[in-house]
Amino acid sequence: MARGLTILPSPFPRLSQKAETVATAVSGRQFSALTPLRQTLTTYLHLAGIETGYGYFAPNVPGSYKLVFELHYPDGRVERELPRVNSAAGDLRIAGLLDKIGRTRSEALREHLVKMMAAPIWREHPDVKTMRAVFGLLVLPSALDFERGQQASYVCLYSYDFSLSPESKEATDR
Numbered sequence: 001m002a003r004g005l006t007i008l009p010s011p012f013p014r015l016s017q018k019a020e021t022v023a024t025a026v027s028g029r030q031f032s033a034l035t036p037l038r039q040t041l042t043t044y045l046h047l048a049g050i051e052t053g054y055g056y057f058a059p060n061v062p063g064s065y066k067l068v069f070e071l072h073y074p075d076g077r078v079e080r081e082l083p084r085v086n087s088a089a090g091d092l093r094i095a096g097l098l099d100k101i102g103r104t105r106s107e108a109l110r111e112h113l114v115k116m117m118a119a120p121i122w123r124e125h126p127d128v129k130t131m132r133a134v135f136g137l138l139v140l141p142s143a144l145d146f147e148r149g150q151q152a153s154y155v156c157l158y159s160y161d162f163s164l165s166p167e168s169k170e171a172t173d174r
Contacts, residue, residue, distance in 0.1 A: 064140075065098035066154065067114065069121050070132040081121050101135065102157070110135075114160055122164065130163045 031038040071079045083094055101113050114133045122128060135158045141150040 064095070064138045065102040066136055066138050067098055067101075067117065068134045068136075069118060070134065071121070071125055071128045072130045072132070073127060074129045079125075081125075083117050083121075098135075102137065110158065111160055114158075115162060118162055122162075130161060133160045133162065135159070 067083055069081045069083075071081060073079075085091055085094055097113070097117075101110055104110050104113075114135060118131055118133055122131060134156055136154050136156040139153045139155060140146075141152065
């Protein structure tokens with residue numbers, strides 16, 4: 001609202017700009033990331049799950065991130081797996097985690113998170129020789145393009161190749 005991306009009348013963006021200034025001050029963003037006050041506030045916001053804005057009714061909804069694991073077997077066979085969870089709540093958490101992975105600027109952190117998501121799939125398929133994780137963005141067509149029959153498209157952003165050495169396989173089996 002503070003940036004005018006709303007259909008509300010003109011007084012609302014001005015009011016929301018003031019509210020954004022107050023919210024920024026309360027969140028401690030004006031302090032250095034190393035100050036104890038900002039670290040405490042950031043920890044609280046993350047623990048409470050409110051570190052990001054509420055985006056359910058956002059006017060500019062981004063595309064969805066998607067992670068696909070390609071399982072390469074010694075006989076040349078290739079299978080594809082998606083991260084799996086056992087509940088609707090788990091689905092939401094995976095979607096949130098994929099958004100975090102997609103927005104992170106740290107290549108090392110991104111690769112580590114993808115590797116952690118690959119570990120349970122590898123345990124379910126112990127005979128896999130190598131695994132490729134393909135992280136991308138699912139771009140949805142506009143409403144008009146959808147009516148014309150256009151399908152969603154997938155843009156590959158990152159890919160990671162993993163293989164288990166005999167030592168790491170023993171650690172995974174434990």
